[in-house]
Amino acid sequence: MAVKIAPFNRYRTIDVVRAVAEAGRDDVALYTGNDDNILADLVTPYRFAVGGRTVERRIVGGLLGHWGYWTRRAVEQLRRCHEVAASGGDVPADLLRLAVEVTDSNAAVFDAANGFAGCLPGVHEVLRRQGLLAGTWCLDPRETLSPGQADEIDRVVRAYPHLVDDDFVAAHRDEWLRG
Helix, strand or coil, rough: EEEEEEEHHHHHHHHHHHHHHHHHCCCCEEEEECCCHHHHHCCCCCEEEEEEEEEEEEEEECHHHHCCCCCHHHHHHHHHHHHHHHCCCCCHHHHHHHHHHHHHHHHHHHCHHHHHCHHHHHHHHHHCCCCCCCCCCCCCCCCCCCCCCHHHHHHHHHHHHHHCCCCHHHHHHHHHCCC
């Protein structure tokens, strides 16, 4: 069993984690859907006083739009977050910087500047650029990239080339598309 937490609100995220801890449910996996705070969610220990003892819960994975593109890099990020969390040590500054970069890239792809109006077309645009989709079409033909969204995607690709897995996709694309 699992709970996906995706309020894009730190207060509500803490409410959900605390509720699961207070319910005594250590058999429920916690997953983030907070594309604006993915890496921080994955390395944060949530501690609560429950019944006279301290209960710690961690978010162990994610069900994220972010993992629908640049997936190889996302898997590497998840692995690193798990290693840091398991170490019990401090979160390295470079991981905190990476968390900001991931959030910035998600803002561009998901179109945060326009209330997420271009969310699906943004993901489709990244996949189109990788040659995995022929276009950015959605079921609703009015759902398109927002004005300036493609430029924002260009910006984050230039700013954070280490987040992009285009070379990996290019090396495997034909094999994957053949099925």
